[in-house]
Amino acid sequence: MSHYESPIRKPLVTGDKSYHDVTLDVVRPVEGKANKSWWVVFSIALIAFLWGLGCIVYTVSEGIGTWGLNKTIGWAWDITNFVWWVGIGHAGTLISAVLLLFRQKWRMAINRSAEAMTIFSVIQAGLFPIIHMGRPWLAYWVLPIPNQFGSLWVNFNSPLLWDVFAISTYLSVSLVFWWTGLLPDFAMIRDRAVKPFQKHIYGILSFGWSGRAKDWQRFEEVSLVLAGLATPLVLSVHTIVSFDFATSVIPGWHTTIFPPYFVAGAVFSGFAMVNTLLIIMRKVSNLENYITIQHIELMNIVIMITGSIVGVAYITELFMAWYSGVEYEQYAFLNRATGPYWWAYLLMMTCNVVSPQFMWFPKLRRSIMFSFFISIVVNIGMWFERFVIIVTSLHRDYMPSAWTMFSPTFVDIGIFVGTIGFFFVLFLLYARTFPVIAQAEVKSILKTSGEKYKKIRAEKGEHAKLYDEPVQEPLPNFTEQFNSKSNS
C-alpha cells in the first residue's frame, strides 16, 4: 500500500472488516427493506414538511403579514432560519474539501453524509430568501439576466445580491463535488443490482462509471480540483451572509468581526448537526465500525475549538461596543444582555460558549449520549445566536419611538418546522437510496487503517502478507469479473 500507518494509531475502520464487508455494510440499507422505525420517522418528517408547505402557500397567497414581523423588525425567523441552515451546511464542504486537502483520512467515513446534509440544508436555506420576499413571484429579478425593462440591472452594491451568488455557487459546487464522490459508489450499487429498474436508475446516476484506471485518475483529479474550488467557498459563503449584517448601519449588525465570527459559528453548528445525524445513523444503519468513537471525538474537538472561537467573538463584540464609545453600540449590546430578550442571549451564551467547554474532558467527548446531547444544545444555541443578532439588534435601534418587540405566529413556526421536516425527508430518503459512506474511499484506507489489517501487521510484522493472491478463474460474465476487480 501507498501509505504506511503505525499500528499504534487507532484504526479508522474497526471490526475486522474486509473489502467485501464494507460493500455489504454500505449497500445493506439500499438493498434491504425499510424497517418500521424508518417509516415512523419518515411519516413524521413528511407531515412536518407538508405542514410547512401549507404555511408557505398561505404566506404566498395572503402576504408576509401572516408572520409576526412589523415596521421595526423586518426580518426575524425567516432570516434566522436562513442563516442557521446555511451555517449547518458548512460542515459538509469543510469535511470533504478542507480535510481532503489536509489529508485527514478520518473524513472518509463521514464526508458523504456530511455533504448530503450540506446540500439538504442549503436547500432549506435557499427557500427563505425567496419566501421572505413580499412578492416572491418576482424573485428572478434578483438575477442579473437580460430583461425587457430596458437597462434595468440589479444593484451590485447590495449584500443581498452577493448572497444570491454565494448561495447558488455554493449549492452547485457542493452538489457537483458530492456527486463526483458518489459515482464509484453508485456504480457499485448498480453492479450489484439485480432488479432491472434499479440497475437502470443507478446506471444513470453513476454516469457510466466503468472503474477503469482512467476513471480513477480523472476521479482523483476532479476531486482535488473541486476541493480546491470548494475550500474558499467554505469561507466565502458565510462571510457573505455575514455581510448582510456587517455592511448595514444598525448597531449590533455593523461589525467588522462578523465574517470570521460567522464562519466559525457555521462550522460549529455544522459539525454539531453532523454529530446529531451520524450518531443516529451509525446506530440505525449499523455503521459503528466506520463512524467510530474516534470520529465523534474528533468532531467534538472541532466543535470545542470553533465554539471557543465563537465565544471569543461574543466577548470581542462586547469589548468593541465599550471601546468604540458609541452610545448606540453600547446600548445595543447592553440591551442584548439585559433587555427584554436577555433570555435569548443567555441561551445563546450557555449553549454556544459554555456547553462546548465540556469537550475538554476526554471522557465526555467520547460519550455517545453526551455528544448527542451537546450537538442538540449547540444547534439550539446557534439558532438563538442568529435570533439574537437579528431581532434584538432591530427591535431597539436608533429611534426609541420605533422600538417594539417580535412574537412569531403559527406561520413563522410552521415554516421553520416544515423546513426541518423537509430536511429529514430528504435525509431519510438519502439514507435509504444512497451509499451513505464513501465506500470506495474507505476501502482505500482499509489496509493502512483498518483494524483487521493492523492486527495482522501487529502480529506478523510489517511485511506480513495481508491477503491471498486472488486466484484467476474464468468468470461467467464480464460484469461480475469487473465488479470483483473494481471492489478489490
Next chain:
Amino acid sequence: MSSEKKYWKSAEQLEENSPLVEALEQNEFADHIPADEFLGDKEKLEGSQTSRRDFLKYVGFSTAAASLAACEGPVVKSIPYVVQPERIIPGVADFYATTIADGFDFASVLVKTREGRPIKIDNNTVSNGLSAGKARVHASVLDLYDIQRLQNPQIENRDVTWTEFFSSLETDLKSNAEKKTYLLTQTFASPSTDKLIKEFQEQYPNVVRVVYDTVSDEAALDAFEAKYGYRALPNYDFSKSEMIVSVGADFLGDWQGGAFDSGYSKSRVPKDGKMSRHVQFEANMSLTGANADKRVPVKPSLQKKIVVEIYNQIVGKVASTNLSDALQNHVNNAITQLKSKSSKSIFVTGLQSLEAQAMALEINETLSSEVLNIENPRLIRQGQNSKIKTLISEAKAGNVGALMIAGVNPAYSLPNADEFIAALGNINTTVGFSMKKDETASRCKYIAATPHYLESWGDVRFTKKDFSLIQPTIQPLFNTKQFEDCLLKLTGNSSKYYEYVKTNFKSTFDGISWNQSLHDGSFSSNVELPKTTETSTVDFSSGARKLISESNAEGFELTLYTKTSLGDGRQANNPWLQEMPDPITRTSWDNYVTMSKADAEALGLTNTNVANGALNGNYVTVSLGDKKISKLPVIIQPGQAPGSIGIALGYGKTESIQEEMQVGVNAFPLYQDFDVNQNVTVDAVDGIHEFACVQLHHTMMGRRDIVKETTLEIFNTKDRHHWNAVPEVSLNHQEVKVTSPDVDLWEEFDRSIGHHFNLSIDLNACTGCGACVIACHSENNVPVVGKSEIRKSRDMHWLRIDRYYSSEETIVEDYDKKNNISGLFSAINTYGELEVASEEDVQVIFQPVMCQHCNHAPCETVCPVAASAHGRQGQNHMTYNRCVGTRYCANNCPYKVRRFNWFLYNQNDEFDYHMNNDLGRMVLNPDVTVRSRGVMEKCSMCIQKTQKTILDAKRDGRVIEDGEFHTACSAACDNGAMLFGDINDKESVVYKKAQDDRMYHLLEYLGTKPNVMYHTKVRNTTEA
C-alpha cells in the same frame, strides 16, 4: 409548365378497376350524399317555415351570440362629457375655497378637486379668518365619501321623495300650532342661516330655537356677554405674547374653538434672543401642556384656587387661597412674569365656570393685554346648553309638538341622553337634519338627508370681522337637501339657498365683490354685531369663595377633553382619524382613562407590553352619582396630576358607524351640567384591554442626536458648539466634523444643476397637532390598517410625530444623566432608569419624522434590485414596481420610516375601510399609486406636487418663486414648523433655515446627510 406529377389519393388506386376509384372520379364523396332526396322533396321544403334567409339569420345570430357570450369582458360604464366643462381638464386639479362649519370645527379651506371629485383639503392661505385646518378638517373630505351616509330622506325609516317628505312634514308642522316647536341646532355662525331661521320663526310663531354646542363654552360666553354685552368668545392673538399663563386651557387643542396655534408658534420661535414663556397649570397632559416651558400638574380643584390667587395678586384680593408652598411658589413666579411683561402677557383658563372666565377677562384687562382681542370676538360658539333642560322638561310635560334637530346629535352627546330619548317619545313630530342615521336621527320620524359641506352653500361669520363663504365642490352625491334649503321650502320661499345667500350677501356687504369673496373663500367687513344684552357685573368675592369651596373633592377629579383626532365625535366614522395616533398617548382607535402612576398603583392597575410589544391595560369603572361608566381602559399618563383622571369625549358611537370603528366608550354621560370637571369615583374591575398604541417606548434615552434641546439662556449666551455641536470623528488623530467631505465614504452627487429640495422642521414651532399626519395620509393614499394591525406595530403612516417624555424632570437633564455614565453597572442602572418616563414633572417633546431623504441613504445600497434609488433633486425614490419586498431597506433605515405592505390593503374585505368600497375610493389621489401588497413604501417628498410646480413653471416659461414648492405636510402646517423649498435657490427661506445655528440633522453622526433638517428646540426656562 404543366406538371407531370401524379398525386396519390389512396391505396385503392393501386388496384386496377377498383370500383371505389371509379366512383371517386365521378363523385366528390365516396358515399352517397342524400342531397337529392332532401332537396327533391319539394313539398316538405315548401311546407317548412324556415327559409334560407331565416336559416342564415339564425346562424348569424347564434354565432354572434355565442362569441359575445364567450368573451365576457369587464363592462366599464364611462360616459364622456357630451359638452366638456370649461374648467375640468382631465389630469389637472381645480381648487375651490370653501369653509367647514360643522358646529365644532370652523375653518376656511381650499379644496382640491380632480375630475370633479374633491380629494384633498388644504389650508386657505388667503383667508384672514380661521384658516388653520387641523387634522379633523383635513380628514373631513373622507366624510363626503362615507358609505354610511343617508342617501334619501326618510319618513319612519322608509325612503321617500322630497315632495312626499315636505307635504307630510308641512302638514305635521301646521297641525302643531297649539304646541311649541323646538328647533335645536348646532352653532352655525352663519348670518344667512340665522336670518332664515328668524323668517321661519315669523312663519311659525311657535318655533323656539335652541343652539347647542356638543362641547360647551357657555361659561366663557356668559362671562364675555356679561362684561361686553356680546354673546361671543374673546379672541387671542398669541403671536403678540411674551408670557402665557394657562390654567387648564388646552388652547392648542379645541379650547374655545381652537386654532390659536399658528399665532402661538410665532411667539415660540426665538428671534433676537427673545421668545415667549408659557406656563401651564393643568390636570391632564394636554397638547398645550406638552408644549409649555413650565408645566405644573394640578387637579381642577387647585386650578380654581390658582385662578383666584392670580386674580388676588393682579386685580385685587378677593379670597385667600391657602396654596401649598411649592404651588404658591410656581404661581408667584408666573404672576411676577405676567406683571413684568404686562401688556405682552396673557392669562387664559379652561375652567367651565362663569366666575373663573370673568376673572380671566378682568386679569387680562388689568394687565392691559394686547394678546386679548375683544374688538373682534369669536362667534363660533353660541350654545345655550342650559336651555336644553327646558326643552326636555317641556317635552315631558307634553308641551312640545315638534322638534327639529339640525347638525347635532343630542341622543348621543347629551349627558342625560336617556332623558332626552324618553322625551322624544312625547313629541309627535321629530325631524332630524342629518348626514347619517345617527343616534338622534334614527329616533326621529322624519330624517332629512343633508349634504356634506363640500356639497353645500352657505356663509360663516367666524368673528365679528371675518367672514367666509361655503360653496359646493361637487354635485350632491345623494338625494340630499341642506338644512337651509329645507327651511326655505318650509317657509314657502321658492328660491334656492344659493340665491338666498347671494342676495343676503349683496344686501349686507355693500361694495364687496361676491365673485372675489367666493374665489378667496373669505372676506372682512365691519358690519355691526348686534349687542345681545346689557353688560352686567359679576360678584367676584362670592364667586371666588364659590370657586374655592368647590375644592373639597373626594375620589378622583375628572377632566373631560376632546382628542385632536376625534373631537366631539361627529367624524367617528372616519378611518383616517380613528387611526391617527393621539399626539400625547400615541394610541389610536380608543379612548381611555388617563391616570397618574401613583394612583394606578394604588388601584392595582398596570400597563404591560405583551410578547409582540403591544400595549395592554386594565379596566376601571367610573361613577358619577347614579351615572356609571363601566369598563374604561386605563393608560398610565406621565404628567397627570395625582388624584385626577382624564377621559376623551367623542367615542363609543354605535349608530351608522361601521363595526370596526365602534370603538371606545361614550363619556358624555359624565359631562354633567356641561362641565368638563367632575368629581368621580373610580373602581378597578377585571379584564384586560388591548390598546393600539404606535409608540411603545416613551423616552429618548438621553440621545441628543435625536431631539436637540436647550434653554433660552444657554442659547442666548453660549456658542453653538455648546448646544448644537456637529458630531466629530477622528481622522489621523484629528477631530473632524462628520459633515466634512474628508470623512465621507461616498462620492457626492452633483447638486449644482436643477432643484435640490430640503424640508425644514422647526421643533420650536411644532405643536404636535398632527394636521400634517392626516394631510400626508390623504395626499398619498396611505392605507388604513385597523386596530389589530396597529397593535402589531404595523401602522402605515408615512409621517409620524414622535413624542418623547423626559425621564428626569427635563430632557436636558436626561442628556446629562446619560453623559455621566461610567462603568458597566452605572450603564445598566442608568439606561434602566432612562427607559422610564418621569411621573409628575415631565417634559414632553414632539418630533415629526418622515423619510429623511438621505443623500447617502443606507436603504439605497442594500436593495438587491435597486428599487430604492436617489433622485437628482435630493429625493430618495421608492420604485414600487421594482420592489420585490425583501425589507432590507427598512431594516437598514436608522430612522425607521419605511412602511411595508404586509397585506393587500385595498379592495380586501379584511381591511374594510374606504379603499374597500367604490365610494370611499373616490378620495384617492389619482397622482399617487395605490400600492399593492409585498412592496415597501414611504414618504416621497410629495414628488407629484413638486413635479407639478416645475411643469407649470416650465409651461409658463418662468422661474419658480420661493414658496411655490410644497409637500402635503408643509402645506398643512400653518404653524410655520415645516418649510419646504429648494436650497439651490440661495434666496429661499429654506436655504436660510439651513444656515441657521439651530439647524441639525437627525442622527447626524451616521453621515447619512439627510435632506430633512431639524431646528433645535429652545425652551424658555427663565423663572422670573
